[in-house]
Amino acid sequence: MTEIILHHYDLSPFSEKIRLALGYKGLAWRSVKVDPVPPRPLLSALTGGYRRLPVLQIGADIYCDTQVIFRALERLQPEPTLYPDGEGIARALSHWWDQATWKPAIGILVHYIGEHLPDAFLSDRKENYLGYDISKGAMAPMLPAYIQEMTAFSEWLASMLGRTGAYLTGDRLSAADLTCYHSLWLLRANCGAETIDAQLHLRPEVVSWMERIAAIGHGSVSEMTPEAAVATARDATPSEPAFPPDGDPTGIAPGDRVTVTPVDNARVPVDGILVAADTQEIVIRRDSAETGTLHIHFPRAGFAALPVADGSSRTAA
Ligand SMILES: N[C@@H](CCC(=O)N[C@@H](CS)C(=O)NCC(=O)O)C(=O)O
Structure with missing residues (x-):
């Protein structure tokens, strides 16, 4: 299985929920410690500028926000489930x-x-x-x-x-x-x-x-450098989305250029090409020499995904 990499810092409470989820599922993971104060150039290269923590990385798939991180872990290892009551x-x-x-x-x-x-x-x-x-x-x-x-x-x-x-x-x-x-x-x-x-x-x-x-603890964890995490992304191929790609309720479709921005704070738009969207998750593609091709995942709740005005021509996702 591709390694599970968590970018986080100790004081971060949102990171603590994911550290515990990894412990609960008994998953081994790599820990990339991030400075609590930006700049964090290597993390930004992976997230396209999304700045909040934690961020989960599985190869060339980057999961921003604990909502989609929980879902990714659930897909990876369904039991014990994080959603026993739905x-x-x-x-x-x-x-x-x-x-x-x-x-x-x-x-x-x-x-x-x-x-x-x-x-x-x-x-x-x-x-x-x-x-x-x-x-x-x-x-x-x-x-x-x-x-x-x-x-x-x-x-x-x-x-x-x-x-x-x-x-x-x-x-x-x-x-x-x-x-x-x-x-x-x-x-x-x-x-x-x-x-x-x-x-x-x-x-x-x-x-x-x-x-x-x-008492659940954090499971089995070993350190990794941010440089090694970027190299892991560059050497990997992003996964195919786990859901049908054209489920956006507002008509944006695979191949469209979009920005995805948190609605509450740290409102930095991340620009990319839509790979897939359903009502709960959106995946965009970004390419750079430093990271290779990435699929970056965001939740729909709490984020605005908007078409980019000059991005009307659809490109192969
Ligand atoms: N909705 C986000 C919130 C994450 C969040 O607010 N994280 C805090 C740390 S606990 C953060 O990123 N603070 C600013 C920073 O570290 O740059 C999630 O669920 O992941």
């Missing part, structure tokens, strides 16, 4: 959690450890990523609201766990568990578990659910 409930819960908890979690994080974050990190997040200042001082006025909101959300997790027993959507772990775990993990790991448990009034059932998830 993909819809797990993805909808994950989408809500990711969108709703990001800012409050950062607000609480910087209250406790903000003075240790380097200026370069803070100014990058303000100028190039979020568009607002996440320094301790700037986030302080809203701290009570962040705590109130995270406490309310955590209570909903307790309610879900109370209904189902072991996990949020049923008696088996799903992608929703790994997702809803990640911002609480960020806070407990960096601010102190007891501090956060008390601050957010975390219920014992939430704490023991988190302990069960942490």
Whole structure:
């Protein structure tokens, strides 16, 4: 099997959900450590400029965003599944959690450890990523609201766990568990578990659910350099899409030139030729001497895929 390569950094909570998914599926993987502050020229060469982490690479296929990374891992190794109760409930819960908890979690994080974050990190997040200042001082006025909101959300997790027993959507772990775990993990790991448990009034059932998830671990991992990852892509041939290519609901078709851009933050358009699209995933092709031909995968939810005005002539994908 082609190697599974994860581009990530330790502090990244979105990366933590994928590290745990790899552990849960018992997959061996290669770890490419990325600097928390760009520039990241080799990663950009692989993603076409998409800057968020984590990014999963399997040969010349590049998966941007945890939504499509979960799907790629599921295709690679269906059991144990990340969607025991169906993909819809797990993805909808994950989408809500990711969108709703990001800012409050950062607000609480910087209250406790903000003075240790380097200026370069803070100014990058303000100028190039979020568009607002996440320094301790700037986030302080809203701290009570962040705590109130995270406490309310955590209570909903307790309610879900109370209904189902072991996990949020049923008696088996799903992608929703790994997702809803990640911002609480960020806070407990960096601010102190007891501090956060008390601050957010975390219920014992939430704490023991988190302990069960942490026990999954990250599986079998070995380091790889970014240079080796680029060479792996260059030497590989991208896979054929796993779904019929012409399922875009707005009429963009294989061969069209498109841009794909996150709608929430880090809004850097990635330009490429559409290879395939369905309602959940879009795959575009990019070519460069450095990387060879790549297929770059994005989710549909949370991303805008738009035709490029001068790209009307369809080319062979
Ligand atoms: N929707 C994305 C969000 C990923 C995300 O926000 N990742 C953070 C790190 S946890 C990030 O990329 N921050 C900016 C950066 O590292 O450049 C996903 O699910 O993968």
